[in-house]
Amino acid sequence: MRELEREDTPSPLSASPLAVIGRGRVGNSIAKAAEVAGIDIRLSAHDAAIDGAGAVLLCVPDDAIAEVCERVAKTRAPLVGHVSGASTLDVLASASERGASTFSLHPLQTFADGETAISGTPAAIAGSDGAALSYARSLAEALGMKPFEVPEEHRAAYHAAAAMASNLLVALEESAAEIVERLGIEDARELLAPLVLRTAANWAERGPAALTGPIARGDRATVQRHRVALAETAPELVRLYDVLAMRAKAVAWESAHEVSS
Secondary structure (H helix, E strand, C coil): CHHHHHCCCCCCCCCCCEEEECCCHHHHHHHHHHHHCCCCEEEECCCCCCCCCCEEEECCCHHHHHHHHHHHHCCCCCEEEECCCCCCHHHHHHHHHCCCEEEEEEECCCCCCCCCCCCCCEEEEEECCHHHHHHHHHHHHHCCCEEEECCHHHHHHHHHHHHHHCHHHHHHHHHHHHHHHHCCCCCHHHHHHHHHHHHHHHHHHHHHHHCCCHHHHCCHHHHHHHHHHHHHHCHHHHHHHHHHHHHHHHHHHHHHHHHHC
């Protein structure tokens, strides 16, 4: 009987209201998108907006999801979800144990502030049952996102890829800017930004074929000069350069192999 009831899960527009818990950058951005979509939304920093909600979406730090979920579970909300990229549905176990369907919806986007537009953003979804998965998909689509499924056992690896593409990219570019600044050149970020943006656009359009520079050309002498210069200017970054250079060499070889085959 429970499974039959779950199959009748309401759509995002009828599961009113949607309670978004967490006033951080993700919570605020999702709430704004929900308002535009015509979804009855309740945004709260805590769990005061849960009573009577058709669905609850936890936009809180990963290490707080289970704790907040325990409080939410007591209200017996029919649908409880989170926006974590790395966490599985296990962190919502307290809600599931009380009969709720659980889901996750992770916007594959970087949120620099609480007004980040999410329309067109891919969203990784999962559900504890068919109805919960359907709700997650419908909610993502209602918010203008493009849902796709990620197997629960691979959530951490998926999120690691997202972190490499976003968070670690920022760390890499800051490293490059720091080298330029140590040379006494001002406005390093402004100077490097066009190169970074064009490279990202080339990669989006061409994939590994976007790789250029001395490693792609097989210019070992220039690479060695880079290493010597870094050892003098930023010795702590030599190891980073070496690791990235090895990976770039592998990408260049794979790309050339694909072209030749």
